[in-house]
């Protein structure tokens with residue numbers, strides 16, 4: 560059982576930031592990655608549609624006999640995780656729980672800014688999870704829909720990106736946040752610029768790294784960690800293939816991806 564692969568899915572290739580973090584922490588795990596590039600973005604879709612897509616993504620991964628599933632997409636976690644957990648017996652880990660735990664790991668965190676897609680912000684999933692755990696916390700949510708396209712253009716330090724970020728960050732900085740939660744697969748690529756713009760007194764928490772840690776704890780608790788000494792394999796399936804997706808995959812994974820296959824869900 561423990562030798563079976565982990566299934567990780569996202570709306571596109573952004574979830575490869577989570578794959579990278581999982582590979583760093585759990586190098587022995589085989590990973591089957593599904594990116595629903597034919598239907599990306601999920602961030603602007605309705606909750607019903609996101610739930611239907613997420614359900615189809617999970618069904619696809621189950622045909623690969625995976626031992627556990629990671630919902631690497633924040634938007635899909637926000638709208639579909641409870642439904643998926645109820646519907647399937649396989650352990651399913653999302654990114655929100657992990658991000659919330661990472662924020663709360665700092666006992667001083669009292670004023671948290673959350674940036675994410677429109678879909679994630681509209682769900683208030685992070686806000687609810689945080690408010691339940693720490694009373695009196697000030698939580699400021701900000702939808703930042705222009706960031707995914709800017710990151711996909713690789714405009715990571717472009718004047719236009721700085722200008723967009725200034726506008727998005729203004730209400731958060733006015734509320735004097737002490738923590739900035741990056742609640743989207745893509746945003747880890749923007750950490751250097753964000754940190755420069757907000758200064759180092761504000762802690763940045765990204766959900767990719769914390770999700771890998773959370774997954775490790777879950778697999779260990781369930782005694783499902785791969786035990787082999789060899790390095791795990793990664794297979795990538797995308798529902799639409801293009802040169803642009805291959806370029807992006809390399810950027811998010813920070814290395815040359817293995818052969819990418821086109822798959823149907």
Ligand code: DGL
Nearest residue numbers: 570600601602633634744
């Ligand atoms: N993967 C999505 C997320 O983390 C961002 C891209 C999209 O909108 O599909 O919310």
